[in-house]
Structures are given as C-alpha cells and as structure tokens.
Amino acid sequence: MTVREGATAEQHRRLRQMIMDGELPPGSVLLETPLSKQLGVSRTPVREALARLAQEGLITRRTRGYVVHELRPEEIIEVFDARIVLECAIAERAATTADDFQLTRIEQLTEELERLLHRLRTAGKGARAAKIRDEIRPLNVAWHAELRAAANSKTLTGLLEQILDVQRIYDPLMKQTEYEEIALGQRQHNEIVTALRKRDPQAAKDTMAAHLTTVRQSKIAEFTRTVHERT
Numbered sequence: 001m002t003v004r005e006g007a008t009a010e011q012h013r014r015l016r017q018m019i020m021d022g023e024l025p026p027g028s029v030l031l032e033t034p035l036s037k038q039l040g041v042s043r044t045p046v047r048e049a050l051a052r053l054a055q056e057g058l059i060t061r062r063t064r065g066y067v068v069h070e071l072r073p074e075e076i077i078e079v080f081d082a083r084i085v086l087e088c089a090i091a092e093r094a095a096t097t098a099d100d101f102q103l104t105r106i107e108q109l110t111e112e113l114e115r116l117l118h119r120l121r122t123a124g125k126g127a128r129a130a131k132i133r134d135e136i137r138p139l140n141v142a143w144h145a146e147l148r149a150a151a152n153s154k155t156l157t158g159l160l161e162q163i164l165d166v167q168r169i170y171d172p173l174m175k176q177t178e179y180e181e182i183a184l185g186q187r188q189h190n191e192i193v194t195a196l197r198k199r200d201p202q203a204a205k206d207t208m209a210a211h212l213t214t215v216r217q218s219k220i221a222e223f224t225r226t227v228h229e230r231t
Helices: 001-018 030-040 043-055 072-095 100-121 128-151 156-173 177-198 201-230
Strands: 059-061 066-068
Touching: 001 030, 001 156, 030 043, 030 128, 043 059, 043 066, 043 100, 059 201, 066 072, 072 128, 072 156, 072 201, 100 177, 128 156, 156 201, 177 201
Parallel strands: none
Antiparallel strands: 059 066
C-alpha cells in the first residue's frame, strides 16, 4: 500500500466511524475543505475517502459535496429485503460449513442472550430494563456476526456487512423495546441454532427468513413511530 492509499484508507475509516457513531447524522452535508481542516489532512485523501463512502451507499453525491444518506421508510424496506436474501444464504451455508468451535460459540451467545432475556422479563419497565436491553443489543449483533463467520464466505459476508452499515445509521430510530418482540427473536435464534446443529440447510434458511421478516416488521413500525413523534 502506498502512502497515498494509506492516507485515503485512514480518512475513509475515520469518516465512516463518524457516520456510524452519529457524529455525522443523516442529512449532514460533507464538503472537502471543511472536512480536511477538521481532520487535519489535505483534501486529496478526504476526496477519495468520500468517493468510497458514496460507493458503499453511506453518503450521496450532490451538486456541491455530499450528504449523509437519508432513507425513506420504503427504502429501509429495500435494505431489509436485501439483508434477508443475504443472511438467509449465510444461514443456509453455515449449516454445512460451520465447524464445532463456531457452532459452540453461537450456542454460547444464544445462552447469554437467554439469560439476559430472563432478567428482562422480571425487570419491569424502568431504568433496569433499559440497561438490560442495552446489553442485549451488542450481544445480538455479535450473534449474527458469529453466524456470518460460520458461513466461511467472504463474498456473502462483505455484501451483507455493506447492507448492515447502511442499516446501522438508522438503528437508533428502530430499537426493539417490547419484551414480546425480543423474546420472539430469541426463540427464532434457538430454532436457527437447532437447524445448524442438525446440519439442515433448508431449515436454517427458512427459520432465518421468518426471523428477519419479524425483525423487519417490528423495526419499520418503530421507525415510523419515531419519525412521526419527531415531526
């Protein structure tokens, strides 16, 4: 990697993280000169980093500069539809490619989620419950990441992670908060694990499709409610 390529990669990483962390929220206008001053670098790596982010779908080109992409509800549905196709393929593949270590790791995360779900069931609706939900979210992300790893497919993983990056921008507006929704997702996780252990690709694929369809319906409804409350 040349010095120029390294500089571009670093600014791409920094800007991407700023978008993921909400430091550059949806609708933010991104201009080369102000960004280069903010990041303390020349305009060239910033320009090239912005072009990469546009290719990834995280920002959109405008007549002047870029803007962090804003999705309409119907576009978010498209994102979820693409995620369903890819993650079903990953679940199907993982049923035949995952080794025992990978399956054990997925089972361990499933058990950790089960314990948190039990705590959530008895926590009520106050600050304690909110804290437990905050613990569940990263574990859920880790569960799906382990499944991707178990599929042993760089192509499927790369495509799906690109879709997930776009979704992550809007995750703060689409949090699952109801116990019943989280519990249903966990039951489906258990069914997927069962299919993986049985080495049943079709069952793994079908159960993942049902799981993500449930997630999509729940998150789109929450997104619509959140946007409505803010307008």
